[in-house]
Amino acid sequence: MTVQFDFTSALPLINSILDVKLPVMIRGRHGVGKSEVAYMIGRERSLPVVEIRASQLADVGDLVGLPIVSETSEYTKFSPTERLWIACDRPVLLFLDEVDRGTDDITQAFMELTDSRKIAGQHLHPETLIIAATNGGDREGADQYSVRDFDPAVMDRWVCYDVEPSVQDWIQWATDGNINKMITEFVQKNTSTSGVCVFLENLGDFQPNKVYPSRRSWKRFNDCLETAGLMKKDSFDISVIHNLGVGFIGVEAAVGFMSFLENYKFDVSLDDILLGKKTPDFNAWDAVDHTRYTSQAVSLGWFSDWSKSNPGEKEVTRVAKRVAKWINSDTFPADNSVTFFKEIATKTNYGREFHKHCGPALNRLLVYSNKTDEEIANS
Numbered sequence: 313m314t315v316q317f318d319f320t321s322a323l324p325l326i327n328s329i330l331d332v333k334l335p336v337m338i339r340g341r342h343g344v345g346k347s348e349v350a351y352m353i354g355r356e357r358s359l360p361v362v363e364i365r366a367s368q369l370a371d372v373g374d375l376v377g378l379p380i381v382s383e384t385s386e387y388t389k390f391s392p393t394e395r396l397w398i399a400c401d402r403p404v405l406l407f408l409d410e411v412d413r414g415t416d417d418i419t420q421a422f423m424e425l426t427d428s429r430k431i432a433g434q435h436l437h438p439e440t441l442i443i444a445a446t447n448g449g450d451r452e453g454a455d456q457y458s459v460r461d462f463d464p465a466v467m468d469r470w471v472c473y474d475v476e477p478s479v480q481d482w483i484q485w486a487t488d489g490n491i492n493k494m495i496t497e498f499v500q501k502n503t504s505t506s507g508v509c510v511f512l513e514n515l516g517d518f519q520p521n522k523v524y525p526s527r528r529s530w531k532r533f534n535d536c537l538e539t540a541g542l543m544k545k546d547s548f549d550i551s552v553i554h555n556l557g558v559g560f561i562g563v564e565a566a567v568g569f570m571s572f573l574e575n576y577k578f579d580v581s582l583d584d585i586l587l588g589k590k591t592p593d594f595n596a597w598d599a600v601d602h603t604r605y606t607s608q609a610v611s612l613g614w615f616s617d618w619s620k621s622n623p624g625e626k627e628v629t630r631v632a633k634r635v636a637k638w639i640n641s642d643t644f645p646a647d648n649s650v651t652f653f654k655e656i657a658t659k660t661n662y663g664r665e666f667h668k669h670c671g672p673a674l675n676r677l678l679v680y681s682n683k684t685d686e687e688i689a690n691s
Contacts, residue, residue, distance in 0.1 A: 343526025
């Protein structure tokens with residue numbers, strides 16, 4: 313039975329092992345953020361990351377370098393490759409990626425590196441740390457990867473943790489400025505009560521040659537959309553986003569995201585807007601969009617019900633400011649605002665507060681109203 317950790321639980325363990333200069337192996341599915349963890353730890357410890365991918369090493373010489381004749385003796389010694397020399401010369405985080413995709417000779421070479429912190433006579437710097445990442449392991453689904461199995465002698469040289477990051481791990485990382493909030497909200501909205509989001513990643517079996525979503529592919533998709541300027545809510549080209557998504561995250565996730573974007577502007581309620589639970593980009597709305605919600609406010613009697621709940625002074629100020637932000641948006645239409653403002657003036661006892669915060673927009677809209685400025689202020 314394999315014990316799997318989310319990143320919130322795994323990171324303190326990994327850092328504790330690194331503190332005593334032992335090598336850590338992180339095992340998990342592709343695209344879950346293993347490499348990102350290594351680079352994040354490097355940043356937190358102010359250590360540059362030196363990455364070596366075992367899958368790109370054709371033979372041991374690509375790792376340890378070539379033998380040369382010593383200048384001080386008749387013996388030969390190895391002249392290390394640049395990346396290995398850096399890890400020996402100064403403190404770095406040595407990140408050995410895809411170590412279970414290297415040849416058997418590479419695996420044997422890593423044994424000396426992880427056990428004795430040296431290779432071919434070259435000693436790592438005392439403060440250099442080692443992290444490895446693999447797709448293999450004994451967890452369910454690991455057999456779908458074309459990777460090398462490690463014997464007990466190899467495993468004994470690593471401190472190994474299997475990771476299965478939670479959706480919340482990814483959302484926390486995404487909301488730190490790494491991913492557009494529309495993608496983050498899409499994942500949140502489609503996360504089940506058990507904490508699974510099928511659009512974020514595939515947790516089942518994989519069909520050969522089919523494109524599936526992963527945390528890594530969502531990041532790449534996000535970067536492409538941002539660079540191309542396609543995530544501006546006032547200029548969505550749904551078909552282009554869908555077609556791009558098919559290549560990054562697969563058909564099913566691309567269709568789901570396209571459907572979400574088509575309804576994104578209206579993925580808010582009146583409570584969201586007026587009570588501050590969400591802040592839509594009002595300037596991206598057209599007249600029809602504004603009318604949709606102002607009409608709801610009237611037909612549902614939102615302001616009347618809210619006023620009857622006897623809101624406190626702070627809440628009255630908060631709602632007044634929210635209304636001000638809304639009606640001060642560039643695209644708020646005066647033509648459909650008369651009914652809206654009459655609703656505020658006649659159905660609440662807080663006309664003075666609304667007048668105070670709505671300012672120029674309220675004065676502009678009074679031109680279309682039968683009420684005077686004084687009547688509004690004293691209502």
